[in-house]
Structure formats: C-alpha cells, structure tokens
Amino acid sequence: MVKRIAYGGSAKMVLCECLSVPKSSANKVLSYLLKQDVVRKDLKIRYEMNHVLIPVKSPIKLDGTLAERHDFQVRDLTVSPVERVNRKLEEMGIEGRFPDKFIMFGDSLFIKEKRFQRLPLKVFGMIAKEFCANSIYLDRGIGESPIREPDVKLLWGRKGGVTHEENGIFYSFDPTKVMFSPGNVNSRIWESKGHFNEKTVVDMFAGIGYFTLQVAKGSPRARIFACELNPNSFDFLVQNIRKNRMEDRINPLPGDCRSSTYGLRADYILMGHFDSPQFLATALRMSHKGTMINMHIICDTATINSHWIGIQRRARELGYLIDILDQKVVKSYGPHLWHVSSRFIVTAAL
Ligand SMILES: C[S@@+](CC[C@H](N)C(=O)[O-])C[C@H]1O[C@@H](n2cnc3c(N)ncnc32)[C@H](O)[C@@H]1O
Incomplete structure (x- = not known):
C-alpha cells in the first residue's frame, strides 16, 4: 500500500521503504536499526498519531512493525545538525546557541553547557531528532576520586546505558556511573x-x-x-x-x-x-x-x-x-x- 501525504511548502519529498512502528517502541526499534546501519539518514523520520515511520535503505521485516512505503521529506544534509538546531532554537524563541563542542557515544549526545539542563522537554526532543540521538546527557566532567566517577546527568531520553563502537569493539556502559x-x-x-x-x-x-x-x-x-x-x-x-x-x-x-x-x-x-x-x-x-x-x-x-x-x-x-x-x-x-x-x-x- 502506498500512502501519499500532502506537505505544505516546497520541501522535496521522496517515496521510500519504511517501517511503521508503534510510538511506545519507536526509540528501541530506531536504536536497533541505526546500529544495523539500515536507516535512510538523508530522509526525515515521520511522526504520525500512534506510529512512527522510519525510512530504511531496503525492505526489511521486524517483529511488531509493518513494512510500508511512504513519502518522506529530504533532510538538508548540507546543513550541520548544530546549525539546524540553532535555526530551530531561534524559531522556538530560545536564547543562545547550541555548543559547537559535543560528543556522540553510540546514539547518545553529550553536552557540557549547564544552561541546557533547564530547557523544555520538547526542545530536547527537537535536538535529539536533529542528531538522530536517543538520549541527551549533561557532562560535568570526572570526579577526583580514585575510581574516576563521572558527574554526568541524563537530561532527556532513554535511561540505562550506551553502546559505543570504536575500532571494531563494542563498549557498553552507563555514563552516569562510569x-x-x-x-x-x-x-x-x-x-x-x-x-x-x-x-x-x-x-x-x-x-x-x-x-x-x-x-x-x-x-x-x-x-x-x-x-x-x-x-x-x-x-x-x-x-x-x-x-x-x-x-x-x-x-x-x-x-x-x-x-x-x-x-x-x-x-x-x-x-x-x-x-x-x-x-x-x-x-x-x-x-x-x-x-x-x-x-x-x-x-x-x-x-x-x-x-x-x-x-x-x-x-x-x-x-x-x-x-x-x-x-x-x-x-x-x-x-x-x-x-x-x-x-x-x-x-x-x-
Ligand atoms: C582512569 S580510569 C581508566 C581510564 C582509561 N584507561 C582511560 O584512560 O580512558 C581508571 C580506572 O582505574 C580504576 N582503579 C582506581 N584505583 C584502582 C586500583 N587500586 N586497582 C584497580 N583499579 C583501580 C578506577 O575505578 C577506574 O575505572
């Protein structure tokens, strides 16, 4: 079944294979698909009433989801996520710019700016979407104790841990603990x-x-x-x-x-x-x-x-x-x- 949805404005649209995922499991499924490297990052994920539509590179079957085809808005990849976030912060009337220095571990975003801890949840949602992140952490550094405990706080998103791949090795850790x-x-x-x-x-x-x-x-x-x-x-x-x-x-x-x-x-x-x-x-x-x-x-x-x-x-x-x-x-x-x-x-x- 092909659904075509009319969008206002002149955004470029592309018809693409996708998975329709119930909202309640969307974060988990997205995180899995990102790890498999099957998500079309050049297209914008669509948020419907009770479902999220995730564009994928080729047809895929996954329990609890429906394989469909839909129109997707093309992401402007010539603009960095930082710049896209800054534009949206301005549109939302939020003062200040997103920091140029940030870190991504797996699908988690780490920022050091304390002023970001008081933003409304919908702003974090917007930032996460632009970075394809599932969680956002505030990183206040590492404590002085010999066991090097971090001073890191979850600001938004999924609790419990991060899996980061580096040089072919998977590191899982809870950044609020280690x-x-x-x-x-x-x-x-x-x-x-x-x-x-x-x-x-x-x-x-x-x-x-x-x-x-x-x-x-x-x-x-x-x-x-x-x-x-x-x-x-x-x-x-x-x-x-x-x-x-x-x-x-x-x-x-x-x-x-x-x-x-x-x-x-x-x-x-x-x-x-x-x-x-x-x-x-x-x-x-x-x-x-x-x-x-x-x-x-x-x-x-x-x-x-x-x-x-x-x-x-x-x-x-x-x-x-x-x-x-x-x-x-x-x-x-x-x-x-x-x-x-x-x-x-x-x-x-x-
Ligand atoms: C700095 S971290 C490891 C950092 C890592 N090598 C790096 O540079 O990214 C040091 C680790 O040593 C552990 N540690 C501290 N004192 C220790 C001891 N006496 N015996 C064993 N482990 C210890 C801490 O808990 C911490 O996890």
Missing part, C-alpha cells in the same frame, strides 16, 4: 596493533575495558589480566568481555590491583590511571627484564621532557633499572597541563 574518555582513541588503537601475542598483559586499571579489549582484539593469543576496583566498572568490564566474545583471552580481576595481581608475571603492563606513579612498586613486582610498562601521567609544560627522571629514580630505589622508550601526548588536560602516555622498559632487577 567514565569513558573520547580523547584516548589513538592510544586505544595502538593497543590493538597486535604487539602482544603469546605475551602476558596486565591492565592494572581496566575500567570498562577501554584498553584491554583493544589488546585482546589485536593479540588474540595474549593472556590478559584486567584489574578493576570500582564495582560498577567491573560489571561493565565483564559484560563487555562477553559482548565482544573475548572470555578466552581476558581474565577480569575485581578489587585493588595491588592485591589482585599478586603472583602474576607480566610482559606488558598498562597503567591507565593518572596516579600510576604511586603504583610503580606493584608494576615492578610483576616485571622481569624486558617488561614494558605504559604509564598515563599528567605533566606540566615545564616537566614534560623530564618527568620520567623522577620515575626512574623511584624505580632504582625499589631495586629496578628502567629506561624510557618513548612518550606521546594524549591530549591537553588544562592550562599548561598534558595527559602523557610514557612507555618504559625494565632493563635490570638489582
């Missing part, structure tokens, strides 16, 4: 380059599996131990190991890495926590001649080219000689502050 840093993407990709087959890898601060899952992807014959103290992060770590079918290579270890790693010997040690210098003794206890240690550290501009000297000195006090291999700036961390990833090699135990 952190995810978009800036570390190059470090995560480096871990996936297959350096660790037949090696034992210990990720002392695994979180939800940011680095661990990439190591496991690139080095399927590595033996990996992933430590995590925060019970919320640990639950997501276990879920993500299962989701990516990596139970055979990753051993999740709950609790404090200072005790959970007791008795382990490692060829590669990941220390993705800014307090990592305080955990040097634990890392060295697991090391042997040739072990590589990757520490994530915050440095200021004045010490960026010498920060490792103090770490080498501390290692020597603990009875080990270590050499710096290289360092990479991951991102700026504030005025004159840098997040640096520094790789060391253990050259001798005295």
Whole structure:
C-alpha cells in the first residue's frame, strides 16, 4: 500500500521503504536499526498519531512493525545538525546557541553547557531528532576520586546505558556511573596493533575495558589480566568481555590491583590511571627484564621532557633499572597541563 501525504511548502519529498512502528517502541526499534546501519539518514523520520515511520535503505521485516512505503521529506544534509538546531532554537524563541563542542557515544549526545539542563522537554526532543540521538546527557566532567566517577546527568531520553563502537569493539556502559574518555582513541588503537601475542598483559586499571579489549582484539593469543576496583566498572568490564566474545583471552580481576595481581608475571603492563606513579612498586613486582610498562601521567609544560627522571629514580630505589622508550601526548588536560602516555622498559632487577 502506498500512502501519499500532502506537505505544505516546497520541501522535496521522496517515496521510500519504511517501517511503521508503534510510538511506545519507536526509540528501541530506531536504536536497533541505526546500529544495523539500515536507516535512510538523508530522509526525515515521520511522526504520525500512534506510529512512527522510519525510512530504511531496503525492505526489511521486524517483529511488531509493518513494512510500508511512504513519502518522506529530504533532510538538508548540507546543513550541520548544530546549525539546524540553532535555526530551530531561534524559531522556538530560545536564547543562545547550541555548543559547537559535543560528543556522540553510540546514539547518545553529550553536552557540557549547564544552561541546557533547564530547557523544555520538547526542545530536547527537537535536538535529539536533529542528531538522530536517543538520549541527551549533561557532562560535568570526572570526579577526583580514585575510581574516576563521572558527574554526568541524563537530561532527556532513554535511561540505562550506551553502546559505543570504536575500532571494531563494542563498549557498553552507563555514563552516569562510569567514565569513558573520547580523547584516548589513538592510544586505544595502538593497543590493538597486535604487539602482544603469546605475551602476558596486565591492565592494572581496566575500567570498562577501554584498553584491554583493544589488546585482546589485536593479540588474540595474549593472556590478559584486567584489574578493576570500582564495582560498577567491573560489571561493565565483564559484560563487555562477553559482548565482544573475548572470555578466552581476558581474565577480569575485581578489587585493588595491588592485591589482585599478586603472583602474576607480566610482559606488558598498562597503567591507565593518572596516579600510576604511586603504583610503580606493584608494576615492578610483576616485571622481569624486558617488561614494558605504559604509564598515563599528567605533566606540566615545564616537566614534560623530564618527568620520567623522577620515575626512574623511584624505580632504582625499589631495586629496578628502567629506561624510557618513548612518550606521546594524549591530549591537553588544562592550562599548561598534558595527559602523557610514557612507555618504559625494565632493563635490570638489582
Ligand atoms: C582512569 S580510569 C581508566 C581510564 C582509561 N584507561 C582511560 O584512560 O580512558 C581508571 C580506572 O582505574 C580504576 N582503579 C582506581 N584505583 C584502582 C586500583 N587500586 N586497582 C584497580 N583499579 C583501580 C578506577 O575505578 C577506574 O575505572
């Protein structure tokens, strides 16, 4: 059956295959279809009385939905979602512009502007529609506690979690409970380059599996131990190991890495926590001649080219000689502050 609906104005219309979905399940179905990459993003979704019409790339069958054909308005893809939102904010009489900086994890939109928390729900609905998002979060940063709890609030949409795909790995997490840093993407990709087959890898601060899952992807014959103290992060770590079918290579270890790693010997040690210098003794206890240690550290501009000297000195006090291999700036961390990833090699135990 083909329905044609008359629209006012001069909007360009296109006849397209679509799924007619009851409103109550529309968010869930849309999120599923977006993940399958079958939605025609160049066409505007239509909201009818009790149904939502989602344009798809080819005919598709899905329980609880009807496959139909309808006319759809063509989205103006030459205009960015930010610009489209700004135009609509103006039309709705809302002051201020949408921030240029935002993040999308999966189908969730993260913004940092506090003034957005007081907008009417219909404005959030409009923003979500323009970004094809299912939820909108206010991101107020990461707390100072050692377990790096985020200060993130759900402003609009579906509760419960986000699934983000990066470099072929699926990360599920609840952004109101655990952190995810978009800036570390190059470090995560480096871990996936297959350096660790037949090696034992210990990720002392695994979180939800940011680095661990990439190591496991690139080095399927590595033996990996992933430590995590925060019970919320640990639950997501276990879920993500299962989701990516990596139970055979990753051993999740709950609790404090200072005790959970007791008795382990490692060829590669990941220390993705800014307090990592305080955990040097634990890392060295697991090391042997040739072990590589990757520490994530915050440095200021004045010490960026010498920060490792103090770490080498501390290692020597603990009875080990270590050499710096290289360092990479991951991102700026504030005025004159840098997040640096520094790789060391253990050259001798005295
Ligand atoms: C900064 S997050 C991981 C960040 C990730 N590597 C990145 O840079 O995006 C550090 C993780 O270490 C965990 N953690 C903190 N202290 C720990 C400890 N003593 N033993 C094990 N995990 C710990 C925290 O709960 C947190 O999930």
